[in-house]
Amino acid sequence: MSLLDWINPEDEKSNNKKIINLIEQNFCNVKSDQNDKLLDWINPEDEKSNNKIIINQIYQNFCYVKLPQDDKSEEVIKLLNADVYTCTCSEFRKLLVSSKSKRCRHIREALSRGFFKPENIPLEIVEQKICLRCFSNKFKKSGFRKVLDGSKRQRYRCLECGFRQIFGENGFRKMKNTPQNIVEALSLFFRGVSFRDIAAHLSETKDLRISHTTVQNWYIKYTELINSFLEDILRPYFSEVWSLDEMNINVKNTQKTGKGFYAWLWSIIDPKTKVIHGSVVSKKRSIVDARKIIATGKKTTGTLPSYIITDSLSGYKKAILRECGISKVAHIQTKSLVNGFENRPIERLHNEIRSVIKSNRGFGNDKSAQRYFDSYKSFHNFIRPHTGLPNKQTPAEACGMDLKLGTNKIMGLIKKSTEPEHKFAMSLGWRIDKVDIKNEGDYFRVTPKCWIDKKVWIEINDILRLDKFYWLNNDNEKGCWIRLKKQTSLMEFCN
Numbered sequence: 001m002s003l004l005d006w007i008n009p010e011d012e013k014s015n016n017k018k019i020i021n022l023i024e025q026n027f028c029n030v031k032s033d034q035n036d037k038l039l040d041w042i043n044p045e046d047e048k049s050n051n052k053i054i055i056n057q058i059y060q061n062f063c064y065v066k067l068p069q070d071d072k073s074e075e076v077i078k079l080l081n082a083d084v085y086t087c088t089c090s091e092f093r094k095l096l097v098s099s100k101s102k103r104c105r106h107i108r109e110a111l112s113r114g115f116f117k118p119e120n121i122p123l124e125i126v127e128q129k130i131c132l133r134c135f136s137n138k139f140k141k142s143g144f145r146k147v148l149d150g151s152k153r154q155r156y157r158c159l160e161c162g163f164r165q166i167f168g169e170n171g172f173r174k175m176k177n178t179p180q181n182i183v184e185a186l187s188l189f190f191r192g193v194s195f196r197d198i199a200a201h202l203s204e205t206k207d208l209r210i211s212h213t214t215v216q217n218w219y220i221k222y223t224e225l226i227n228s229f230l231e232d233i234l235r236p237y238f239s240e241v242w243s244l245d246e247m248n249i250n251v252k253n254t255q256k257t258g259k260g261f262y263a264w265l266w267s268i269i270d271p272k273t274k275v276i277h278g279s280v281v282s283k284k285r286s287i288v289d290a291r292k293i294i295a296t297g298k299k300t301t302g303t304l305p306s307y308i309i310t311d312s313l314s315g316y317k318k319a320i321l322r323e324c325g326i327s328k329v330a331h332i333q334t335k336s337l338v339n340g341f342e343n344r345p346i347e348r349l350h351n352e353i354r355s356v357i358k359s360n361r362g363f364g365n366d367k368s369a370q371r372y373f374d375s376y377k378s379f380h381n382f383i384r385p386h387t388g389l390p391n392k393q394t395p396a397e398a399c400g401m402d403l404k405l406g407t408n409k410i411m412g413l414i415k416k417s418t419e420p421e422h423k424f425a426m427s428l429g430w431r432i433d434k435v436d437i438k439n440e441g442d443y444f445r446v447t448p449k450c451w452i453d454k455k456v457w458i459e460i461n462d463i464l465r466l467d468k469f470y471w472l473n474n475d476n477e478k479g480c481w482i483r484l485k486k487q488t489s490l491m492e493f494c495n
Contacts, residue, residue, distance in 0.1 A: 057115050058462045065106040074106045078116045129156065129167050135437040136160035148176045148208070171225070171418035181208060183410045185215050186222060190379045192356040195219075222414060223375035229417035230378055234300075237399050239270040239277065241307045242297060243346035244316070246285060247353070250362030251369055255283065263366060265353070265373060266293035271309070271345040273398040274386050277301055279373040281366055290319035304329055309343050311335070349380075383409040431460050444469075446481040 054073070057063040061080055064073040065087075074089045085107045086092065092104040103111070110116065129139055142157035142164055153166050172179045181202060188198050195212035202208040244267070251263045264285055268277040278296035282289035290313075298304060304324050309332045310316040320331050334343050353376070363369035382403065385392040394409070396402065405412030428435070434452050438445045446464060448457075461471065464481045473479040 053109060055110055055113060055115060058459070059466075061116060062462070063110055063115055065110050067105060067109065076106050076110050130432070131158040131161065131163060132165055133163045134158065134161040135432070135439075137432055147178060149178055151178070171222075171414040177208070177210070179411065179414075181206060182218050182222070183408065183414070185218055186410055189215070189219055190356070190376065190383070192359050194359045197359070219375075220371075223371070223378070225417045226378050226413055227374055229413075230382070234401065237275065237277075237301055237401065238303055239273075239275070239301055239305055241271055241309065242277065242305045243269045243271050243343055244293065244297075244308055244310045245343060245346040245350065246313070247350045249281070249357070249369060251281075251364075251366055252362050253365045261362075263369060264289070265350075265369075266290070267346060267349060267373075268293060268297040269346050269349050270395075270399070273395050274345065274349075274380075274388060275395040275399050276349070276377045276380055279370075279377050281370045281373065283366075285313065285315060287315045287318050287322075290315045291323050294319055294323040298323070306330065307332055309334060309346075311343060352380075378413075382413060428460065428463055431456060431463075435460065442484065444483045447478060448480075 053068065054066040055063055056073075061078040063076050065076050066073040070089075074087055077086045078084070085103060087104050087106050089104055089106055092102070092107070095102050095104060130137055131139075136158050138159040139156040140159060141154060143155045144152040145155055145166060146152055153169070155164050155166055157164050166173065169175075170179075172182065175182065185198050185202065188201065189195070193201070195215045198215045199210055199212045202210060246264050246266045249263055249265050250261070252261055254261055254263060264282050266278075266280045266282065266289065268279075269275065270277065277300045278293055280289070280293045280296055282292065294308075307330045308316075308320055308324075310320075312333055312335050316333070317331060320329060353373075356376070357363075357372075363372065380395065382394055382396045382401075382405070385394055386398075389395070389398045403413070403416060405416070434449060434456060436447045436449050438447075446469065452460070461481075464483075467483060469481040469483045471479060472482055
């Protein structure tokens with residue numbers, strides 16, 4: 001019996017060649033006496049009754065599964081870095097709350113047939129060069145841009161709009177220095193090296209003649225970029241316990257307070273994961289200032305904690321009472337000398353900050369101090385490994401906010417922060433010739449240029465759907481895909 005005898009000939013006409021190809025690839029060398037193993041793929045009894053199990057894999061981690069008793073196909077998705085599966089069927093939702101096993105019939109069928117393996121990837125996504133202005137993929141080489149280290153970067157000119165650009169710079173566009181030198185400078189600064197010492201270090205080790213002002217400009221540019229990116233993507237993270245404390249910092253060009261020029265840094269940290277929830281710089285230690293840091297923590301986490309641990313500063317009690325209420329949060333006050341430093345996590349953080357800012361000999365003004373602590377919060381949460389966490393994780397990884405930054409976390413965070421809004425166009429690959437992409441300001445519109453084959457249309461739809469596009473089908477106009485740039489619901493957009 002041949003292998004294709006198990007397949008209904010009508011399936012070849014109905015775009016079900018994927019199953020045939022998978023069988024030919026996996027079982028072309030199987031002996032005739034082992035053909036009974038193919039029963040796991042298509043049951044002959046199902047063939048007679050025209051009730052087949054149909055599985056169409058779109059990506060490595062995404063497929064459609066239709067069982068004989070189903071009216072429609074269900075979506076089965078596997079997390080890329082975990083053995084976790086989800087399904088859109090009602091059985092899966094019941095298993096979530098009533099069973100230890102979270103794998104419904106659709107998930108089990110897909111796994112039993114060898115799907116979700118790296119070798120079974122029917123849809124190939126190859127990113128290609130896309131113009132930043134007109135989304136064209138037609139270019140020609142147009143000279144080079146020379147960097148300070150002597151290397152050259154190829155420029156390309158768009159044949160449609162004439163715009164010149166360089167691909168693959170990933171956040172370092174129009175920078176004269178190499179990304180490695182910039183990342184090294186940022187890493188040294190957040191570890192306590194001053195701007196002047198960083199410039200001297202690069203001069204000695206890389207023979208790079210730059211001023212300390214250049215290093216400062218790198219710091220301002222990329223910290224603002226990273227902070228803005230993290231504010232947009234971070235989801236609220238609930239912490240049951242907050243550790244809250246304040247510390248004295250030296251600020252030079254500021255209003256004189258008491259006997260000197262200084263300010264106060266207020267911080268909130270999760271004692272378990274070591275995540276910093278907020279940092280605020282103020283001139284005094286009043287109730288108003290204490291309420292500011294609590295309000296910042298509420299905005300970051302999206303909710304109130306169950307416990308707040310502070311020292312014996314009298315202003316904390318009234319600030320927590322006014323911001324949180326007396327019956328929602330338990331306030332635990334400690335006396336460091338009597339109780340033996342029970343609020344150690346926040347004290348450890350402030351000692352860490354003191355060791356880093358010691359070389360700065362104070363901040364220039366209140367604005368630069370606030371900018372530094374906002375950027376240090378990002379460095380502490382996402383870049384700096386913490387020895388108090390398992391396997392030296394970063395605090396963000398410990399609470400489940402893993403951005404997959406790789407070993408060079410500063411470089412990875414800069415690349416994540418500068419990913420183009422039109423990255424979906426690169427994912428379309430050769431399919432981009434089939435659609436017309438327009439940037440309408442508040443949203444992206446993708447419209448088919450002509451009649452598209454059903455198989456190609458499904459591939460385009462699946463790629464755009466993963467990038468949060470919606471398909472709109474109007475009666476009077478051609479249908480199109482829409483993706484909103486702001487967090488606005490599709491219903492509000494249509495209205």
